[in-house]
Structures are given as C-alpha cells and as structure tokens.
Amino acid sequence: MRLYAICVYLFLYIPIGIIALFSFNAGRHASQFMGFSTQWYGKALDNPFVMDALETSLLAAFITACLASTLGTMAAIALQGVTGWLRTLFDAMIYIAIMIPGIVIGIATLIALVTVFGWLNPLLASLWPDGANPPQLSMGMPTLVAAHTMFTMALVIIIVRARLSGMDRALMEASADLFATPWGTFRQVTLPLIAPAILAGFLLSFTFSFDDFIIAFFVAGSETTLPIYIFSSIRRGVTPEINAIGTMVMGASLLLLVAAQLLLRRGASKSNN
C-alpha cells in the first residue's frame, strides 16, 4: 500500500522534476543533460517576446482578479435572502458558467463579440464627426479580461457565498439593531469576516486567468499571453528556454496557491473561535 502511494507520487512529480532539472541544462539539447547552468533563465528573461507575453498575462490576471473579486462579492452579499426568479436566474448562470467547457465559452465569446463589433463599428463611424478617427472595437485585452472575469466572478460568488452561509446572521442583525447603517455593518462586521474568502477568490481568479490557455486563445485577438506563447513554442519544438519559463511559472503559481490556502485556513480557524 505504501509502496503504491510512493509510485503515484513519483508519477505526479517526476515530470515536473524533469522540467525543472532540464531548465538548468547547460547544453542546447533538450534530452541530454550537459551540466548545470542558469543561462536559459537569463535567455528567457532577455527575450522581449517572453517579457511582453508575461506583462500581458500579469496585467490581464490582475485586472480580472480585481473585477471578479469586487463584483463577485457584491453579488454574493446581495444574493443573501434573494429568492424567486432572480435567484433562479443567477444560480442557473453560475451553474452554466462552471459546467460549459472552456472551449465552448471561448468560441461563443469570439463569434458573439466579433458579430456585435461588426454592427457597432459602422454605427460609431457614422456618429463620429467627419475627419476624426472613430474608435474601432476589436478583440484584445478588454475582451480577454471581460471573458476571464465572467468565469472567475462565478467562482468568487460561490466561494464568498459559502463563507457567508457559514456566518452567524445574528451578528448583522445585532449591528442593524444598534443603529449601524448598512454600509457601517458591511465595513465593520461583514467585511472582516468574509475577507479571507474574498482574498482567496482574488488569488484563485488571478491564477486561473494567468494559467488559462483555451479561452485566451480565442478572445485575446492580437495579444499574446504567456500560455499562448508557450503553446506556440511547444509546437515549434522543445527548448530549454521553455523549461525555464515553465519552472518559473509553476514556482510562481505555487506561491500564490500556498498563500490562498493559508488565508482560507486562517479564516476558517478564526470563525471557529
């Protein structure tokens, strides 16, 4: 039994270990280890395409995480005690957002937005004064962020709602009885209690957006995110540079997730007290 467990752990970690090991390979060949070197990390960090892609990914992930955690929290709080068609509509949309494969969300967003932009652009052009350049709506950073925010917002609503339902409602009622304004109750009672869930939602949204390939592949337009860059490089062949990038990305996501875990756990133990 124990031997079996060890085998499964080896299965899980050997591939990751191989990538990390070969990222320090001195040789150019991907499958022969020629000695230790950090040159590929230097090459990756000097590559302007990699750095551009990294910047795009970080920016998209940051805006996505801010929007998703703010709007998701607002919705989760407002949904408390809401019943009837509005509740059904929200629950259905959140369920669909989670259920539908990412690839279908990607293509659906692509064709819907391209079609809508195709109508709006001539309209904008006709409204604009002659001589001035009318704005052209197209796929790019805003559409990427909009698509990622849609999905991660659904995740945030689920996470924050779970935390809210575990909370003692009497606290909020007491606060209202003691003449706190709704905003005061939110800021001094609700927010401190759900803060760990919001922060965890923020970090999960960030990680999702940063790691996502399939939705970005369709809706990012001419922007190249890091996963898109890695995917197209893999198609051209395996290089130690990609190993270095992969190792750095995995390291960074790990740090974020450990942070999210610690926050969630601290929040849970606090509420148990």
Add this chain to the structure above:
Amino acid sequence: MTERGRKALLLAPAGIWLLVMLALPLLVVFVFSFGERGAAGGYVPAFTLEQYANLPARWTAFKNTLILAPLGTIAALVIAYPLAYFLAVRCSPKWRTSLLILVIVPFWTSILIRSYAWIFILGGRGLPALLETIGIDDVRLINTPFAVLVGIVYGYLPLMVFPIFVSLDKLDKRLLEASADLGSTPWRTFRQVTLPLSVPGIATGCMLVFILLMGEFLIPAILGGGKVFFVGNALVDLFLQSRNWAYGSAVAMTLVVVMLVTVSIYMKFISRLGGQREDVSLM
C-alpha cells in the same frame, strides 16, 4: 436608498456581465448553428439544418472523445482510488495533510506545462530509448492514444483523488473494526463496507473529470500530435483555421448536448445505485 434598490445596484454589474459575456454568446452559438457559412468564412443568416446534417464529417473527433474521455476517467479512478484509500484509512494522521496537499498542488499549476513534460518522457529519446537498451525496439509512444491517456490521467488524477478521499475520510472507522470483529476478511470488509460507502466520492470525482475531459483541447493537441484529436481540437480547427462559424457552432452545440445527456444519464444511474443501497440497508 431602499433595501430593494441597494440589492439591485449590487447585483446589476455581475448580472449584466453574466448576461452579456455568457448568456448572449451561448445564444449566438445556438442561432449560428442554424445558419450558413459565408463565402469568405464567418456566418450568413439562414435557417437550415444543413450544419447538423453534416455532423458525421467530424465523427472521428466525437468518437475519440466518447472513447477516450470515459476511458481516461476510469483509468484515473483505478489509479486514484487506492491512493485515496491509503491517505484516508491507512496513512498516519501526522502525514495526512501534507501528503494530501502534495496531491492537489500539481492540479493548480498550468496543465499546459505539465502535459508538455510528457513530450520529454514519451518522446523518442525518453522511454522508447530506455526500452531500446533492454532490447525492446521501435516503440512509438508519443502521438498515440496511449500518450493522450497518460496525459489525461496525469492531468486529472488530483481531481479524482480529492472527492474520494473526502468520502473515505468521513467513513466511520468503527464500521471497519465491527466488520473485522464479526469475522469478515479484509477483502470482504472492503467490498461490502468501504466501497459502497465511498460511492458518492467516486461519483463526484468521475463527473468532474468527465465533464472537463469532454471539452479537452490541450492534452490531445500536445500529446496526440494531430493524430489523436478530440471535439475540442476540431472546434479550434473550425473556428481559427477554416473560419466555418455555422458548422463550428453546430459542433459546439452537439458537444454541449452530448455532455449534458451523458451527465444526466450518469446521475440517474448513480442515484439508482444509491437507492438500491438504501433498500439493502433497510433489510
């Protein structure tokens, strides 16, 4: 401001966002699937079932998905179950949390990079070269259904282990002792006590993995090398290469419908399994 007004104001941004970025796009796919392809790609409004009639042209992609997604789910289950059992029942509590975290960690790192690692291992200079040294020649692993299956199990194993662990962890260990005290062999205890009580975990794990696999694109793209492709790969091809939106929409709609039908049949099957078990326990 009234309570109602405040709630509406808080809900509006998320609601509008979901309507515009989720409901509208899915509606567009539905409408486009009845349209026609434009001369230069894209979409021409029409009402025709032609795109759906044309579905058999992509039969291979559906066939691959419908074979490899269930197969991958079962393979992941078979490998995950003993590990979950070990973690929940056999492992000392001192190590349990750390070992569990070690299972989940890979799931939260990019699946793109993790699948790519297998190009090394299954590629010409990895395992096949190793097998050659012990006299087994000409083994092709990369770009085969086997490679895709390995990638699937590797990618989704954590998602399978976790729910099974949860259901086994909740199981009252005294039941196992009682069964042993009553003279039952370990195997019989497992078959008649442990396994039936972990069915909810198995059901959840299988469903999560299966749903994600139905829309899979990356693993077949990276490890199948264009030879083993899923519906996801066909969709990328239809929308980004041939720009055939109407037909692509029909394929996407079919994928979603097939997924929903399979999942609901599966749920019915599981709930019947659960119901039967209750009947037995009542006797």
